Amino acid sequence: DYSEEPVRALSNFEVHCQQPFNAEPYLPLLINAGNITPSDIFFKRNHGPIPNISYDHHQLFVGFQHSPQNKIDNGHVEWKSLSMSDIMTLWPKITITASLQCAGNRRDGLAALKEVKGVIWKAGTISNARWSGVRLRDVLKDVMHIPEDLVHDMVRDFHVAFEAEGHVLEDVCYGSSIPLRKAMDPLGDVILAYEMNDEPLSRDHGFPLRVIVPGYIGARSVKYLQKIIIQPQESEAYYQQKDYKILPPWVDHTNVEDSWDAVSSLGEMNVQCVICTPTEQEDISPDIPLTIKGYAISGGGRGVYRVEISIDGGETWEAVKMEQKPERKSGMFWSWALWEKTVSRIIKPTEIIARAYDSSGNIQPETPIWNYRGVMNNAWFRVHVVPMH
Numbered sequence: 001d002y003s004e005e006p007v008r009a010l011s012n013f014e015v016h017c018q019q020p021f022n023a024e025p026y027l028p029l030l031i032n033a034g035n036i037t038p039s040d041i042f043f044k045r046n047h048g049p050i051p052n053i054s055y056d057h058h059q060l061f062v063g064f065q066h067s068p069q070n071k072i073d074n075g076h077v078e079w080k081s082l083s084m085s086d087i088m089t090l091w092p093k094i095t096i097t098a099s100l101q102c103a104g105n106r107r108d109g110l111a112a113l114k115e116v117k118g119v120i121w122k123a124g125t126i127s128n129a130r131w132s133g134v135r136l137r138d139v140l141k142d143v144m145h146i147p148e149d150l151v152h153d154m155v156r157d158f159h160v161a162f163e164a165e166g167h168v169l170e171d172v173c174y175g176s177s178i179p180l181r182k183a184m185d186p187l188g189d190v191i192l193a194y195e196m197n198d199e200p201l202s203r204d205h206g207f208p209l210r211v212i213v214p215g216y217i218g219a220r221s222v223k224y225l226q227k228i229i230i231q232p233q234e235s236e237a238y239y240q241q242k243d244y245k246i247l248p249p250w251v252d253h254t255n256v257e258d259s260w261d262a263v264s265s266l267g268e269m270n271v272q273c274v275i276c277t278p279t280e281q282e283d284i285s286p287d288i289p290l291t292i293k294g295y296a297i298s299g300g301g302r303g304v305y306r307v308e309i310s311i312d313g314g315e316t317w318e319a320v321k322m323e324q325k326p327e328r329k330s331g332m333f334w335s336w337a338l339w340e341k342t343v344s345r346i347i348k349p350t351e352i353i354a355r356a357y358d359s360s361g362n363i364q365p366e367t368p369i370w371n372y373r374g375v376m377n378n379a380w381f382r383v384h385v386v387p388m389h
């Protein structure tokens with residue numbers, strides 16, 4: 001039921017789907033908004049209608065499933081419940097700055113090669129924000145009374161599953177999970193966020209509570225958070241098991257159903273770099289220097305090591321000045337690096353290319369590598385420009 005969707009600044013977005021609402025900002029708007037993306041430019045990715053949740057009545061349930069046999073709903077496990085005011089008062093409020101990027105960002109580049117399944121996103125399914133809330137680690141330790149030595153044993157095998165309120169197309173609810181290791185890592189910065197950019201979360205972005213899993217694909221940052229379960233296996237949700245996986249190149253719509261289980265779920269993002277301006281549609285003047293702007297990011301808190309640009313289709317490259325700020329306490333790189341470079345006049349049609357290296361020496365492939373779900377496309381970003389004489 002889509003009768004209660006929030007009002008949105010539609011002109012900022014390329015809307016791929018109204019129901020559920022899936023929209024990405026135009027790249028020049030995204031980059032010109034600066035390091036912190038305002039919510040009326042931030043991309044919106046939904047698998048169903050936006051639930052209308054009452055802040056006063058919302059409950060977060062936290063449970064612990066010790067073994068696969070001990071199913072959570074059969075009565076052996078006690079749920080602990082927390083109200084929004086519990087969450088806001090029981091633990092210190094912390095703020096982190098982190099980018100969210102959908103694993104489907106740049107799916108258009110893979111769709112151009114062969115049929116893919118999913119929303120055909122361009123390169124705007126990424127945004128950066130200040131997120132405030134409480135550390136998931138603090139909540140799990142206090143609510144579940146997990147002693148530190150048990151944590152050490154458990155982090156190897158356990159996962160933290162999240163379930164959301166609201167209806168979705170592919171499953172009974174939106175769900176996903178992360179390794180317990182990530183949740184409990186003091187430098188992991190996983191938070192249960194109730195504010196975005198110093199204001200209560202908007203409905204589009206997860207009101208009243210969402211998970212933020214920095215360094216991971218956006219799918220793990222579950223909105224409208226209703227349940228947290230510590231369990232010995234990954235989430236069984238569609239979005240963990242049958243989505244957001246890099247299927248091998250021999251899998252397509254004919255054999256996809258037999259292939260999911262053999263492929264593990266995605267967690268950390270890969271190294272990515274995109275030119276936001278100029279776009280291919282823009283008029284380029286041959287008489288003045290051209291300023292090229294974009295973003296770069298990697299996953300897992302790895303920094304962007306270098307951004308390189310070519311204005312002659314890859315013959316020659318130059319380094320680009322960029323600044324990426326690590327998170328203040330953890331020193332991890334959760335936020336994108338915005339970069340810009342002014343190059344000499346472009347007088348004939350050419351291809352501008354950008355590529356990044358991350359701090360582990362990971363590089364981007366020169367050409368896209370197709371997979372049926374069209375995820376994690378991080379091929380060199382190319383823009384063809386034709387100067388207007």
Ligand code: MTE
Binds near residue numbers: 046047102205221
């Ligand atoms: N959480 C819920 N409850 N429902 C969703 O559809 N989409 C996920 C994730 N969390 C989703 C969700 C995906 S795939 C992404 S990329 C991000 O939220 C998008 O977050 P945003 O809409 O705030 O940009």
Ligand code: MO
Binds near residue numbers: 102218
């Ligand atoms: Mo996503």
